[in-house]
Amino acid sequence: FLSSSSSSSLSHVFHLWPKRGHGGLRSTVATGHHSSLPPHRAGFCRSPPVMVAGGRVFVLPCIQQIQRISLNTLTLNVKSEKVYTRHGVPISVTGIAQVKIQGQNKEMLAAACQMFLGKTEAEIAHIALETLEGHQRAIMAHMTVEEIYKDRQKFSEQVFKVASSDLVNMGISVVSYTLKDIHDDQDYLHSLGKARTAQVQKDARIGEAEAKRDAGIREAKAKQEKVSAQYLSEIEMAKAQRDYELKKAAYDIEVNTRRAQADLAYQLQVAKTKQQIEEQRVQVQVVERAQQVAVQEQEIARREKELEARVRKPAEAERYKLERLAAAEKSQLIMQAEAEAESVRMRGEAEAFAVGARARAEAEQMAKKAEAFQLYQEAAQLDMLLEKLPQVAEEISGPLTSANKITLVSSGSGAMGAAKVTGEVLDILSRLPESVERLTGISIS
Structure with a gap:
């Protein structure tokens, strides 16, 4: 039984399969063999082969066997000495690469087991190094010295891309690749530096002379421009003063106009506000009056109901009672009236007879008269x-008895007062x- 010393580290693989001559597990086997792997190794066992990355497996002795392969990261120093570049200039390049067998990818792990089982880490590193060095030489042959020297990132990316696509078929993944050093034995890079330095110095001298010339020209132009600028400045100042005064006058007019408009607008707004307040006050009064009317109507309705409950219903009962009493009294009065009418009729007949007798007597008296x-x-x-x-x-003196005041008008002769009145009557x-x-x-x- 194989087990890893650390269940969290998957840096080794077990490869387990039956030994030659045994087709499977025998039922008579009673004992087994327990084998352990450290985290930096892997085992390969069983038929079909079982790959366990950093885990544990039970191994039957004399029937099964196990092989291990390392999953550690390998650091490779990739050197390419005196490789001719695209223009035929030999240079030497040194790169640093980090590679490892990928234990998490089962296909890559199977390919690595097929190719590297039984090999040491040094042998695996040598195979990967030779592959990387070959791809590094190929990339150098397709680039110029200047391209490699100036654009190291591009060179590193191309080597990483080409080498990764080749090593992945072996179950090895390229973790990183970096260009470490570039040098040559022909002083080509040094000459490039000298030429660049000379060019820079030449450019510096030319630039210095041109700078002095340009400085003199610029100084003369500066003086001329200074005088011109001074005159132009004075002219501009005069124009600015004129424009300022004109704009200030226009601004003052506009400000006064706006101030007057603002005052009028304020007064208008105050009037509108007062009008709105008055309208709202009237509306409030209307609403209050409507509410009062509604309250009064409710009070009237309440009083009518109360009156109906307290007065009308008793009054209707009293009216019914009075109507019944009136009907009874009416019947009684009718009977009394009929009796009185009969009595009156009889008295009338008697009086008529008496009147007739009296009339006849008076007529007889008048005839005698x-x-x-x-x-x-x-x-x-x-x-x-x-x-x-x-x-x-x-009748003549009757009006005098009801008179409150008598005014007598005299012409100046005759009696006055009561004597005058008595005289008039007489x-x-x-x-x-x-x-x-x-x-x-x-x-x-």
Whole structure:
């Protein structure tokens, strides 16, 4: 039984399979063999082979065997000496690569087991190193010295890409590749540096001369531009002063206009606000009045209900009672009226008979008076007039008895006061016989 010393580290693989001559497990086997692997090794066992990365497996002795392969990361120093570049310049390059057998990918692990089982780490590292060095030489042959020297990142990426695609078929993954050093025995790189240095120095001298020339030209131009700028500055200052005064005047006009507009707008807004407040106050009053009306209507309805409960219903009961009493009294009054009518009729008939008798007596009396008038004529008429004279005098003096105040107007001669009134009455009475005589033709004087 194989087990890893650390269950969390998968740096070794067990490869287990039956020994030659044994087709499978025998049922008579009673004992087994326990084998352990450290974290930096792997085992390969069973048929078909079983690969265990950093785990444990049970191994039957004399029937199964186990082989181990390392999953440690290997650091390779890849040197390519005197390799001719694209332009035929030999240079030497040194790169550092980190490679390892990928234990998590079963396909890559199977390929690595097929190729490297039974080999040591040094042998595996040598195979990977030779492969990387060959690809490094191939990339150097397709690039110039300047490209390799100036763009190391590009060179490293190309070597990493080409070598990874080749080593992955062996079950090895390239973790990283970095270009460490570039040198040559022909001083080509040094010459490139000298040429570049000379070019830089030449450019520096030329630049210095051009700088001095340009400095003189710029100084003269600067003086000229200074004078021109001074005059232009004075002109611009004058223009600016003029523009300032014009703009200030226009600004003052605009400010005053805006201030007046603002004042008018403020007053207008105040008026509008007051109007809105007044409208809202009126609306509030209308709402309050409507609420009061509603409350009054509710109070009226309540009072009507209360009146109906307290007055109308008792009144209707009382009215019904009175109607019944009135109907009874009506019947009684009708009967009494009929009785009284009968009584009146009978009294009327009696009175009519009495009146008729009285009328007949008066007629007979008048007839006798007429006969007497015919006999006495003026004496009878005079008797009648004398009988009525007191009544005539009473009617004449009647208005005086109801008068509160008497105003007498005099022409300046004659009696005044009560004597005047008495005289007037006596004057009227003295004229009475004359009036009777004109009316009847009878003299009573």
